[in-house]
Amino acid sequence: MTADGKYDVIVAGAGLAGCLAATTAAKAGANVLLLDRNPESEVGKKTVWGWTCGDAVAKSHLDFVNRKTGITFSRPELDNPVTGVLAISPDMQTKFMFDGEGFILDRPEFEAKLLRAALSAGAHYESSFEVEAPVLEDSRVVGGVEGKDRNGQKREYRAKVVVDALGGISTVLRRKLPENPLRGEADRYRRH
Numbered sequence: 001m002t003a004d005g006k007y008d009v010i011v012a013g014a015g016l017a018g019c020l021a022a023t024t025a026a027k028a029g030a031n032v033l034l035l036d037r038n039p040e041s042e043v044g045k046k047t048v049w050g051w052t053c054g055d056a057v058a059k060s061h062l063d064f065v066n067r068k069t070g071i072t073f074s075r076p077e078l079d080n081p082v083t084g085v086l087a088i089s090p091d092m093q094t095k096f097m098f099d100g101e102g103f104i105l106d107r108p109e110f111e112a113k114l115l116r117a118a119l120s121a122g123a124h125y126e127s128s129f130e131v132e133a134p135v136l137e138d139s140r141v142v143g144g145v146e147g148k149d150r151n152g153q154k155r156e157y158r159a160k161v162v163v164d165a166l167g168g169i170s171t172v173l174r175r176k177l178p179e180n181p182l183r184g185e186a187d188r189y190r191r192h
C-alpha cells in the first residue's frame with residue numbers, strides 16, 4: 001500500500017486473467033492487491049459451475065505467457081500433452097478439429113501456480129473477499145472497490161487503477177458503473 005493508503009493497482013478476480021494481470025503489474029513495480037471470493041485452496045474455481053472448463057490449452061498460448069511473465073509450465077499443471085482438439089456440437093453432428101501442440105491442464109494445479117507467480121512477484125492477495133461494487137462518490141468512480149471480507153465485514157480498498165478480472169462482460173463491477181456517455185458508447189459497440 002502507498003503512503004496515502006492506496007494501492008497502485010487492485011485486481012478484482014484471481015482467475016487466469018487476474019493472476020496474470022497481478023503478476024505483470026507487480027513485476028513492473030506496482031503495489032498490487034489481488035482480491036477473490038474463493039478460499040486460497042480453491043483459487044481459480046469458477047464458483048457458479050465449479051471448475052467448469054475444457055482445460056485444453058495450446059502450447060503457443062503457454063509460450064506467450066512464458067515470454068511475457070517468465071512463468072514456466074510442466075507437470076503437474078500440464079496433465080497430458082495433445083496434438084489437437086476436436087470440438088463437437090451438442091447434437092454431435094458438427095465436428096471441428098483444431099490441430100496443433102497443446103495440453104490438457106490440471107486446472108487446480110495450474111491456477112495455484114499462477115497465484116504463486118503473482119505472490120512471488122510481490123502482489124498482496126486477499127482470498128474469501130466478495131467484491132460488491134466500485135467505489136463511487138457523487139456517481140463518479142474514484143478508484144477502488146468495496147465488498148465483504150471473510151468475516152462478512154464491509155471493507156473498502158482504494159487504488160489508482162482497478163482491473164476488473166471477475167470473468168466476462170457482466171461482472172458486478174461492470175453492472176454497478178454509473179451511467180455515462182463512454183459506457184453507452186461501449187454498449188452500442190458491443191451490440192454490433
Ligand SMILES: Cc1cc2nc3c(=O)[nH]c(=O)nc-3n(C[C@H](O)[C@H](O)[C@H](O)COP(=O)(O)OP(=O)(O)OC[C@H]3O[C@@H](n4cnc5c(N)ncnc54)[C@H](O)[C@@H]3O)c2cc1C
Pocket residue numbers: 012013014015016017018035036037038043044045046047052053054055056057129130131132165166167168172
Ligand atoms: C464450459 C467451458 C469450457 C471451457 N473450455 C476451455 C478450454 O478448453 N480451453 C480454454 O482455453 N478456455 C476454456 N474456457 C474458457 C476459460 O475457462 C476462460 O476463458 C477463462 O477461465 C477466463 O479467465 P478469467 O480469469 O477471465 O475468468 P475466471 O476464470 O472466471 O475468473 C474469475 C474469478 O473472479 C472471481 N469472482 C467472480 N466474481 C467475484 C466477486 N463478486 N467477488 C470476488 N471474486 C469474484 C471468481 O471466483 C474467479 O476466480 C471454457 C469456459 C467454459 C465456461
